[in-house]
Amino acid sequence: MLYSTRFKLIASIAGVAFLVGAVSLFVGGRILYQSVLNEANNRVRLDLNSAYEIYDTHLKKLQSSLEITSLDSSFRSALMKGEVSSLVKHLEGLAKFAKLDFLGVVTRDGKTVCRIGRQSKPDKKNNVVNPLAKHVIERMVPVSGTIVLSGDFLSAENPELAERARIRVISPTKAGSESREERTAGMALASAIPLVEQGNVMGVIYGGILLNRNETIVSRVETIVFQKESYKGQNVGATALFLADRAISTSVVTPEGKRYIGTRVPESVRKHVLDNGKIWTDRAFVMGDRYIAAYKPIEDIFDGRVGMLYVGILEKKYTDIWKKTLTVFILITFAGMIFAVGLGYVIANKIMGPVDRLIRASQQVSQGNMTPDIGPIAQSEIGLLQKTFKDMVKSLEERDRRSRAESENRLLMSEKQASIGRLAAGVAHEINNPLTGVLTYTYMLLRRKDIDKEVREYLEVIAKSTERVRKIVKELLDFSRQTKLDREVTDINRLVRPAIAMMENQALVKGVSIVFNPGENLPDLTVDRSQLQGVLLNMIINALDATDPGGSVTVSTALSLSASDKDKRGIQIAVEDTGCGIPSEHLDKLFDPFFTTKEVGHGTGLGLSVSFGIVQRHGGTIWVKSDVGKGSTFFIWIPITNQHEQ
């Protein structure tokens, strides 16, 4: 119980600490997670825009280099003159400078004049429609943008390009395996400028960069936007270009060193971005890792959504920040709990220390040590408890001392009585025989007529003295006898009344009034009637003896509780006189056998000690209160129910 209270205290403090820690961990963790995620989302959106900017810059650069070439006078004159080899030279210079994958000139009829690459002079049989040139010729304005080019066009331009554009599309099947199908179309950044000479369109210069497997843009994004930031050996940023829903160019490299070409985006992303034309941002599993991903649609020159630009940031970097912070949170919570346990221990000790001492003190008290150590008085309610405990022990000690003194007294009295009893029995047996002889011979002598007066007088002294001895021995015997109580149910008032009546004459002679105040509704007692009456008579005689003429003796009966045990009910008989009183030095010895204040020959002093014995055998007590000069009151208290038969 002792330790359980201590444990409860510590546990509740630790519990509160844990609760606060756990709640802040949970709430803080959520908030942190959300803000980290928001932060990452914001960053990825910004990065997406930056990436798109780079994409756009490439396009513009492409257009300007074509425009510059279209205005070049030597190029124009070569075109006018139809000097194909000169044109090709120009084109190759430009392609090298602007890193173009395809570049060529088309007549206003759509026929290819020349192009870069191995097939610089087009084969007449294999004339594929140039969608870009066609678009420009129809409108007669420069066109720049993204365009999807067919495999045929690409292979006509340059078989190598067609080869680069060829992509195996990997799409997961329901069976769990992957299906692969080949796609030949390519997505390109392209530009076409009409060549106008004095209002006449002479042709179109076109050129572009095939984006399939092109690493220029993605690595540029990596360099500029992500600044090649890496986390745990992995690139933080990822970027990719999609033709429709399949990856055609990416910065993400597989563990085998290849690039994730041909993977497809989930259907939901495709719908959101390609069909609805919106930017998609969320956490996603992209190309082998978890990313915070953003997709933006790419529109071609015909205003169709043909592809997507993807930017992703490795989620791990952010979740690791979150996890790290969370770990710190957990550590703080645990540290808090440990601190709380420590604090709880200290507080519990501060509270329980005095309580423990009190418990030990009460154990000591129960073992009889009345001066237990309860330690320093605390400055709290515990202190009050300690003080109360101290007071309690003090009064307990006081009561203990009183009751011990009382019982010692009683024991002493009983011992005295017992030894007197043994003495009396012996005396009675041994003295009464010779006394018989003394009495017989004395009285026989006194019968004789022939003795002179002097001898007769002497004999009478002998007879009188022997009678006194006889009386003393008789009283001694009365005192000593351990008479069994002959109990019967008795109305105490009906026991007191005849005793008073018996003494009324004596009182009248002495000129002392005797009064009886009977208590009402007193329960019956089970007592030895004659013995108790003897006690009462003895007391009344004593009272009358002590009282001078004109005084009074009052006997009263009443219900009363025991003086030593408040639970015991009994009846008290009080004999009050207005006599001389008893000096305090006599009060202690009053119930001792042979103690008397009367003159020699007027009592042996056995009366009160005999009374004491009788009352004690009834389980009662007898005591006296006295004021010298005012009178004394003797009290007899007999319990209503008692098992004190002796």
Added chain:
Amino acid sequence: MIILIADDEPIVLDSCRLVLEAEGFQVITLSSADEALRVIEEEGPDLLLVDIKMPVHDGMFLMEKVKNAYANIPVILMSGYATPEVVKESTERGAAVFLEKPFTPSELLETVRGVINKEE
């Protein structure tokens, strides 16, 4: 009229003899219960005066024997240890009367006469 007295105290025996013989009674004194029992048979006393406390066999024992053999002989028991219990027991067990020691000659005579008168 023969009175048999049994007591282990010579002074008591002498005292009783002195008082009773002065009044004309025939007195036989004995100092033990066993002696008394023997003599009772021979002498056939009219009254017994017996002390309760005697060595070997006490007065109660003697009275019981006498009561069994001669129911009509009255017995006076006497003792110096005259508590109410002893007095009560004595009369209950058949004593005509209990005589408390010490006694004066007149008390003894009164007691003896009282018993004799009652018997007659």
